[in-house]
Amino acid sequence: MKRGLTVAVALTLFLGAAVAWMGAPAGLAQGTSRTIDARDIPVPAAASQALRDSIAAMPMMPIADSAPSTAAEWEAFVQQRDGAADGTLQPLAAAFGVEVDQFEVEGVPIYRVQPANVDPRHEEHRFLYVHGGAYVLGGGEAGVMEAVLIASRANIQVIAIDYRMPPAHPFPAAVDDAVAVYRHVLGNRPASSIALGGTSAGGGLTLATVRRLIELGVDVPGAIYLGTPWADLTDASDTIHTNEAIDRVLLEYDGWLSAAARLYAGDHELTHRLISPVYGDFDGFPPTYLISGTRDMLLSDTVRVHRKLREAGVAADLNVYEGMSHAGYMIVADSPESQQVYAELGDFLLEHLK
């Protein structure tokens, strides 16, 4: 195939003009960043009423403060945010018809979330859950929210892992804890009966854990769930830039988020395969269910992982929701979008867990 010719001809045919030979239009520098003018964006007209109402009431969520720098500042940052969850878990569990108890496995605190009505086909299955929060937030009760949604809507017993985090415990503590709890659960049942997953940092940690299990020669889970996974802790993903300030949850990378990435990585490169798993290998990964939204700053992380899984021959099912920012399906928890995400996740698990 004459490659030079085909590209030139293809451009000509599609655009109906000889733009291939024109170079960039005047005023646009080649090879550098490009400035996008300010613009107004409306509330997404084709999202559900519940999601539209939520966005109209709160176009930007006030979480993006200046970044902490010292350990004491990080601890105050975390306490201010996660502390608001204190005492809310039991009312939440009651509202969703699940029972939650807390104990330790291999020295790691876990929350067991038992739905009132387990699907009989999920009776022997377990969902290991790793929470989000950029590897700094979501510890303790604050990290059990989505586990409750999964248990109550996918009708499966969930074990939420309260893994160690920085500043006291940077990488690889979180991966080590997830691997330890997984191996413990594996002592009682086959790997094919276990699902693993989570949202945001939980999605990234899921990928890192599977990669580590493969390296250790341990059987991988029967299926995994990646809710808008933080799979690249650098700013290489395109939607980090294109959806900046459009994503009402993450808002921007350059604030506390990039600081959290550095805090978690410690002495390691951000592109380490177990820190930013998109740079790793995906051979041998189990069937994967992926969720993102059109306004999500981690849409690119999600689709990059999806493509790499497909290239590795893995069954990977991508679902992107209209007008949704990062993790919107768990934040606007009684929207139809949220209901769909977890109901379809339950179906996916039924198809792939044995």
Added chain:
Amino acid sequence: MKRGLTVAVALTLFLGAAVAWMGAPAGLAQGTSRTIDARDIPVPAAASQALRDSIAAMPMMPIADSAPSTAAEWEAFVQQRDGAADGTLQPLAAAFGVEVDQFEVEGVPIYRVQPANVDPRHEEHRFLYVHGGAYVLGGGEAGVMEAVLIASRANIQVIAIDYRMPPAHPFPAAVDDAVAVYRHVLGNRPASSIALGGTSAGGGLTLATVRRLIELGVDVPGAIYLGTPWADLTDASDTIHTNEAIDRVLLEYDGWLSAAARLYAGDHELTHRLISPVYGDFDGFPPTYLISGTRDMLLSDTVRVHRKLREAGVAADLNVYEGMSHAGYMIVADSPESQQVYAELGDFLLEHLK
């Protein structure tokens, strides 16, 4: 379930702050559009080298002029653009190793694209192709480009339909022509052996044609391909707004694109089920392969259709490419992304055509 409680608690838990009761941050009006500041966006770092080079060389493609208004202005607009393709089809066919001949079926001009090496398993299969171009561009040889890519990379015989377009022939002429050619091909082989598809307006026309076939009681194709389908000709889709000026191909809705929508619809509402098929019903649709990109202004059209297909119980496979604008896989035709799209489309057709 106590819905009010659960949402409030969910918000609290996830954000770690009582934002649910704070309302919108100061300076943001509720329920209206929101202003996004100007910003610089870099060339997408994680796209392929071929796609990055193309974007760096041409950050915006110079197609978005002022909109034509009279029939004569439209004809000049089309001639200027599609005319540039004159004489390019045979060199293109030679470069991709396909033979193209042109004749009429049921009074509709068609191009038959025969690859040198048809996959033996596709010997009895046919791909009916409907081109894009916002229902105004892509007539004649200008509309055969993607048919050549499909034939040569999915290794299947393609029949490209040169359907009638406005200003002379507004809706429903395009749907009528696609239905007529489909029924003719159906005379020689089972519906399960026929695929139908196209990009942009071709994706929207594919959906409208399937919907019309169902209404007529005609067997639907065995599989369909929707490349970033123009499924909503209004501006309701979120990425029409969020990816405005970020999508280097479509650039904006308010120029010639919205004018083309009105020209095509004629006396009908833009939301007519056969003009903007996202508003129609998806029961009975065949397995569907969908493609979009993170910078695509029709990403929302694509994911809205994907969700509706899944809700209707249809097997629908969504694939979104990093840093890609509208139809970038056919424009940057020798990128790895383009190779992947059509190779995987071929696999999808092998799985679903009988």
